[in-house]
Amino acid sequence: MILVTGATGNIGRLVVTTLLDEGQEVRALTRDPECARLPSEVDVFTGDFDAVETLAPAMKGVDTVLLASYGPVTGTRDANVAHTAATAGASRIVKISIAGVEAGDCDPVTEWHRAGEEAIDRVGIPRTFLRCGELMTTALWWAATIRSMGKVFVPFADSPSAPIDPVDVAMVAVRCLTDSRPGESEALVLTGPEVLTSSARVHRLGAMLGTTLECVEVPREAAFEKMVAAGQPPVIASARLDMIEVKSKGPGAVPSDTVEAVTGRPAQTFDDWAARNLAAFR
Secondary structure (H helix, E strand, C coil): CEEEECCCCHHHHHHHHHHHHCCCCEEEEECCHHHHCCCCCCEEEECECCEHHHHHHHHCCCCEEEECCCCCCHHHHHHHHHHHHHHHCCCEEEEEEECCCCCCCCCHHHHHHHHHHHHHHHHCCCEEEEEECCEHHHHHHHHHHHHHHCEEEECCCCCCECCECHHHHHHHHHHHHHCCCCCCCEEEEECCCCCECHHHHHHHHHHHHCCCCEEEECCHHHHHHHHHHCCCCHHHHHHHHHHHHHHHCCCCCCCCCHHHHHHCCCCCCHHHHHHHHHHHHC
């Protein structure tokens, strides 16, 4: 039995459907089962990372766990899951983490995930950390202004990134959850195959849409206000901007070959992702 937390997120849903396609038994942990809209074959449990007593029932009989937590208390939440999983006899945790932990980045988002990794390691359960670069789906935040104005407004427009398709993250996660590596722990850096700035991605989207899009760099303060207005909690919006700013001052993203090494096929390019999602920008 495989337990998937974050099963309603971009990566979690892909992991669930892929595991089911491979004939695996899947259990999902969610705070609101009625809103989860997961396939009927999934064994859905109600649970909350912050309420330890809700985790044990979901862990019963589970062999591996996909852990997707986020926010200022990531370390506490990951510790709760790791302790409960180890007590229940689980053999492995696969944690969705962030690229930059290995490089010593010190922005809030990276620090949250570093605390989570350290909490899991203190428990001592075998684990795999998937340290992911920026997800290509962040480009969907630009869709509204592309459709209405033909423009994208971003801070740090020329900051380099090696964005990764969530499908690739999910495929790597599935392999780590199902392939046998008894007692082994590892940390994998996952990126897309090419380094692109936000500006470059905007121009590529324009070419695919058959139009010219303008990438407008905005001050951090304006970006923060827009993110909060769109519904992001202020602490999350501020932390995301800190992360982008820290990474913009670093040595730059370096593409990894982890996706191909683990799954046997090359990582998807941004153009691959955009072609599948182009309708969102029309």
